[in-house]
Amino acid sequence: MVSMSGRHIKIISVGAAVQDVFLSHSPQFKPVVENPHESFMKLELGAKSDVNNITFSTGGGATNAAVTFARQGLHAQFMGSLGHDPAGQAVLDMLDHEGVDTSKVTFSHKYHTGYSVLLLAPNGERTILTYRGASTHYHEGDFNLKGSDADWLYVSTMSGNMAILHQLFLDAKSHGLKIMFNPGKGELAHHQKLKGLLHDVDVLLVNKDEAALIVEGSSLEELTRHLLNYVSTVIISDGPNGVMASDGKTIARAGMYQDVQVIDRTGAGDAFGAGFLAQWSQGASLVDSIIFASANSTSVVNHIGAKTGILPKGTMLHHMPIHEQPL
Numbered sequence: 001m002v003s004m005s006g007r008h009i010k011i012i013s014v015g016a017a018v019q020d021v022f023l024s025h026s027p028q029f030k031p032v033v034e035n036p037h038e039s040f041m042k043l044e045l046g047a048k049s050d051v052n053n054i055t056f057s058t059g060g061g062a063t064n065a066a067v068t069f070a071r072q073g074l075h076a077q078f079m080g081s082l083g084h085d086p087a088g089q090a091v092l093d094m095l096d097h098e099g100v101d102t103s104k105v106t107f108s109h110k111y112h113t114g115y116s117v118l119l120l121a122p123n124g125e126r127t128i129l130t131y132r133g134a135s136t137h138y139h140e141g142d143f144n145l146k147g148s149d150a151d152w153l154y155v156s157t158m159s160g161n162m163a164i165l166h167q168l169f170l171d172a173k174s175h176g177l178k179i180m181f182n183p184g185k186g187e188l189a190h191h192q193k194l195k196g197l198l199h200d201v202d203v204l205l206v207n208k209d210e211a212a213l214i215v216e217g218s219s220l221e222e223l224t225r226h227l228l229n230y231v232s233t234v235i236i237s238d239g240p241n242g243v244m245a246s247d248g249k250t251i252a253r254a255g256m257y258q259d260v261q262v263i264d265r266t267g268a269g270d271a272f273g274a275g276f277l278a279q280w281s282q283g284a285s286l287v288d289s290i291i292f293a294s295a296n297s298t299s300v301v302n303h304i305g306a307k308t309g310i311l312p313k314g315t316m317l318h319h320m321p322i323h324e325q326p327l
Contacts, residue, residue: 009281010075010149012104012177013274014168015062015156016135017080018114019087022126022264022304025052031121041119041127057305058094060114060135061156061182064267064306065274066100068296069154072278073313077101077150081134081142087113088134094307106142108134124262124301138164145171152281153179154274160186162193169200178202178281182273188213198230203280205235205273220244224251225327235276235290237269243294246327247286255321257294260302267306272297275311287324291317 023029028049031039043049062080069076078100082088084107091113095102114135119127136159143164145153153172158165165187172179180203187194191213198204198214204227208220215226220236224244227234235245242255275296279289295317299309 008075009151010077011066011069011152011154011277011281012077012079012145012148012150013062013066013069013154013156014079014143015065015158016060016114016132017063017078017082017088017091018058018060018116018130018132018135019090020057020059020116020118020266020305022055022057022118022120022266023051023053024055024120024304026050026119029119029121031123031125039125041121055304056090057307058091059116059267059306060091061184061270062154063091063095063100064270064310065154065156065277066095067098067307068271068274068310069278070098070100071310071312074278074281075101075150077104079104079143081106081108081138083108083112083134085112087115098307104144108137111137118264118266120264120304124265126264126266132159135159136161140164140167143168143171145175145177148175148177150175150177152277153177154182154277155179156182156270156273157184157186159184160189162187162190162197165197169197173200180205180273180277182206182269183210195230201231203233203235203277204231205237205269205276207269208236208238211236220253221251228327233280233286235273237272242321243272243290245286245290249327250286250324251327252286252290252322252324254290254294254323257291257298257320258318260298262301264304265301266304268297268301270306271300271310287322290322291320294320 217223275293303309
């Protein structure tokens with residue numbers, strides 16, 4: 001796939017890879033509402049709970065993003081760490097099947113591949129039990145961009161390893177790569193150090209609460225404008241209220257792409273972020289990039305697993321509530 005400028009687009013996705021096992025269709029997984037803002041899943045200790053459906057899949061923000069890029073016809077590469085185990089082989093098999101370049105995968109001799117068991121409630125919410133393993137025990141040598149001809153680096157969480165992120169970002173810039181960053185709670189726990197990293201970031205994706213940890217502001221617009229002091233393009237999601245984004249020239253507010261039944265929310269954020277970059281990296285407009293990102297995320301939550309619903313190239317999209325104005 002080439003961009004509007006005629007360049008071949010290559011994106012390296014950096015971060016976690018895990019084996020996901022979804023357990024669903026169980027009467028014991030019904031959410032218990034304690035108050036309007038919190039609900040819980042209560043399982044009796046010592047009891048056995050019947051589960052009527054099991055789904056094996058793969059997850060991790062970086063592999064989820066890589067599959068979006070690959071299905072959109074881009075040169076997608078995954079950079080991350082796996083264990084020498086069946087879960088790691090499942091991740092590799094999936095990436096190979098999707099046409100993702102795995103030449104930069106490293107293997108841990110000490111830790112197993114990340115593994116998650118997801119207890120899926122009927123409303124699409126889930127409780128996740130995660131062994132992070134090789135997906136969090138990183139070493140600087142695992143992320144070498146020497147000789148890379150990539151255009152973009154897509155970085156999800158690196159489990160708060162700020163030293164490796166700093167080195168990775170410096171390396172990316174020295175090789176002329178642009179960076180899209182979707183930090184996780186590990187990075188946001190070090191929000192002062194995170195601010196120091198943002199001068200290397202070209203596109204930042206956070207939700208409203210995360211944005212408020214980085215800059216001051218009570219509204220999406222205030223947060224967006226303040227984040228533009230650090231990065232050139234900002235996207236802030238606000239759950240069912242949609243998103244706000246700005247490239248420093250215009251600011252756009254978008255609602256939901258489509259009201260669908262939520263089967264499973266796993267991977268929705270990854271589908272949005274990678275969906276945005278899949279279009280933005282090819283020279284698409286801010287609005288068109290948001291529309292595809294929203295459509296990709298909407299499709300993902302309509303299926304069990306983070307990758308099943310990722311849209312293929314050529315999918316016909318419809319309009320959505322979106323308003324753009326000069327900044």
